[in-house]
Amino acid sequence: xxxxxxxxxxxxxxxxxxxxxxxxxxxxxxxxxxxxxxxxxxxxxxxxxxxxxxxxxxxxxxxxxxxxxxxxxxxxxxxxxxxxxxxxxxxxxxxxxxxxxxxxxxxxxxxxxxxxxxxxxxxxxxxxxxxxxxxxxxxxxxxxxxxxxxxxxxxxxxxxxxxxxxxxxxxxxxxxxxxxxxxxxxxxxxxxxxxxxxxxxxxxxxxxxxxxxxxxxxxxxxxxxxxxxxxxxxxxxxxxxxxxxxxxxxxxxxxxxxxxxxxxxxxxxxxxxxxxxxxxxxxxxxxxxxxxxxxxxxxxxxxxxxxxxxxx
Numbered sequence: 001x002x003x004x005x006x007x008x009x010x011x012x013x014x015x016x017x018x019x020x021x022x023x024x025x026x027x028x029x030x031x032x033x034x035x036x037x038x039x040x041x042x043x044x045x046x047x048x049x050x051x052x053x054x055x056x057x058x059x060x061x062x063x064x065x066x067x068x069x070x071x072x073x074x075x076x077x078x079x080x081x082x083x084x085x086x087x088x089x090x091x092x093x094x095x096x097x098x099x100x101x102x103x104x105x106x107x108x109x110x111x112x113x114x115x116x117x118x119x120x121x122x123x124x125x126x127x128x129x130x131x132x133x134x135x136x137x138x139x140x141x142x143x144x145x146x147x148x149x150x151x152x153x154x155x156x157x158x159x160x161x162x163x164x165x166x167x168x169x170x171x172x173x174x175x176x177x178x179x180x181x182x183x184x185x186x187x188x189x190x191x192x193x194x195x196x197x198x199x200x201x202x203x204x205x206x207x208x209x210x211x212x213x214x215x216x217x218x219x220x221x222x223x224x225x226x227x228x229x230x231x232x233x234x235x236x237x238x239x240x241x242x243x244x245x246x247x248x249x250x251x252x253x254x255x256x257x258x259x260x261x262x263x264x265x266x267x268x269x270x271x272x273x274x275x276x277x278x279x280x281x282x283x284x285x286x287x288x289x290x291x292x293x294x295x296x297x298x299x300x301x302x303x304x305x306x307x308x309x310x311x312x
Contacts, residue, residue: 001077001080001081001084001085001086001087001088002086002087002088003077003087003088003090004087004088004089004090005090005092006089006090006091006092007051007089007091007109007113007114008113010087010089010113010114012047012113012114012115014046014047014115015046015047015115015116015117016041016046016047016048016049016086016087016114016115016116016117017037017040017041017044017046017047017048017049017116017117017118017119017120018037018049018050018051018110018114018116018118018119018120019033019034019037019049019050019051019119019120019121020050020051020052020119020121020125020127021050021051021052021121021122021125022052022053022056022057022164023050023052023076023080024056024069024070024071024076024164025070025071025164025167025182025183026071026076026079026080026083026183027162027163027164027167027182027183027184028162028182028183028184029122029152029161029162029163031083031184032152033120033121033122033152034048034050034080034083034085035083036120036150036152037050037085037120038083038084038085040118040120040150041086044117046117046118047086047087048084048085048086048087049085049086049087049088049089049114049116050080050085050087050088050089051089051091051114052076052088052089052090052091053090053091053092053093054073054090054091054092054093055092055093055216056069056093056216057093057098059093059216060093060094060095060098061095061098067216068168068216068217068218068219069216069217069218070164070167070168070171070183070187070218071217072190072214072216072217073090074190075188075190089114098129099129100128100129101128101129101132102127102128102129102132102133102137102138102141103128103141104128105127105128106138106141106145107145110145110147111145111147116147117147117148118147118148118149118150119138119142119147119148119149119150120150120152121135121138121149121150121151121152122151122152123135123151123152123153125138125151135149135151162182166182167179167182167183168218170182171187171218171220172218172220172221173221174220174221174223174278175278176220176225176275176276176277176278177277179275180276185274186228186274186275186276187220187274187275188272188273188274188275189210189212189217189219189255189272189273189275190212190270190271190272190273191210191211191212191213191255191270191271192210192211192213192268192269192270193208193209193210193211193266193267193268193269193270193271194209194210194211194267195209195267196209196254196256197248199245199248199288200256200258202288203288203291203292203295204292205258205292205295205299206258206263207241207256207257207258208256208257208258208259208266208267208271209254209255209256210240210255210256210257210271210273211255212255219242219253219255220242220275220278221242221281222242222243222244222253222281222282223241223242223243223278223279223280223281223282224239224240224241224278224279224280224281224282224298225239225240225241225242225275225276225277225278225279226239226275226276226277226278226279226301226302226305226306227239227240227257227273227274227275227276228273228274228276228311229257229259229271229272229273229274230272231259231262231264231266231269231271236259236260236261236262237259237260237302237303237306237311237312238257238258238259238260238262238302239257239258239260239279239298239299239302240255240256240257240258240273240275241254241255241256241282242254242255242282243282244282246282246283246284247284247285247287247288247290247291257271257273258295258299260299260302260303276305276309277305279298279301279302279305280298
């Protein structure tokens with residue numbers, strides 16, 4: 001997969017099938033669209049291309065918006081690469097770009113620049129200035145400029161249409177069983193392991209302190225989570241705490257991961273943690289000994305849960 005930053009840098013050596021969207025989360029609905037696009041492109045010997053935007057349009061158009069995203073841009077790239085597309089075109093979203101009319105966007109971008117022969121879009125897609133144009137308008141432009149428009153209907157899970165907004169809501173509620181069902185994979189946090197205070201090691205629960213450098217990445221609510229991670233291509237399970245460590249009178253949020261049956265230094269490494277299930281809320285204990293007792297219980301709950309899931 002080639003990553004092209006800015007539409008103007010894309011050079012089409014042959015015609016393409018394109019899909020457009022912010023694709024935050026690359027959820028099962030997104031996957032259905034992209035897998036259909038990739039299969040069709042292979043069948044017709046065309047390029048399978050994705051056009052996405054960064055920053056997220058809401059970050060630009062709604063200055064008061066505090067939207068947090070399911071994926072970082074790099075995570076989005078990785079997930080799309082796994083789906084087998086040929087070109088990921090990441091266009092900087094700006095006020096100026098948002099003022100393109102539907103006709104300008106279609107003729108200048110889709111036809112002249114991206115050289116599309118077919119467009120795959122979701123049933124609720126809108127585009128152009130003020131999102132003025134509908135799927136029916138796009139079909140009309142397709143007839144005018146000789147490209148086909150294929151519409152993918154809403155992906156349903158238990159009669160609920162999947163959307164990035166619903167996934168963010170489930171993350172904020174700590175419902176990672178639902179999140180995994182919507183994403184088709186666990187929600188992930190990727191960060192660098194940095195030095196902590198070493199309190200966990202004194203309790204026989206050494207932790208890796210995870211620093212997330214993305215300001216727009218959504219962080220789950222405070223609590224203890226059952227997690228999985230891969231270290232040197234070997235899968236491990238563990239538990240993660242997100243919170244302010246009230247027992248230690250902490251004053252800032254931290255993310256700490258304890259890896260089960262693992263005693264190697266991870267300092268400086270980049271690790272990706274998959275959240276499987278929330279175990280409990282963060283709470284304050286009267287002493288470090290009481291905290292240690294609870295951590296023992298937490299590990300027992302995690303391993304019992306893994307056993308029930310058939311993962312160990």
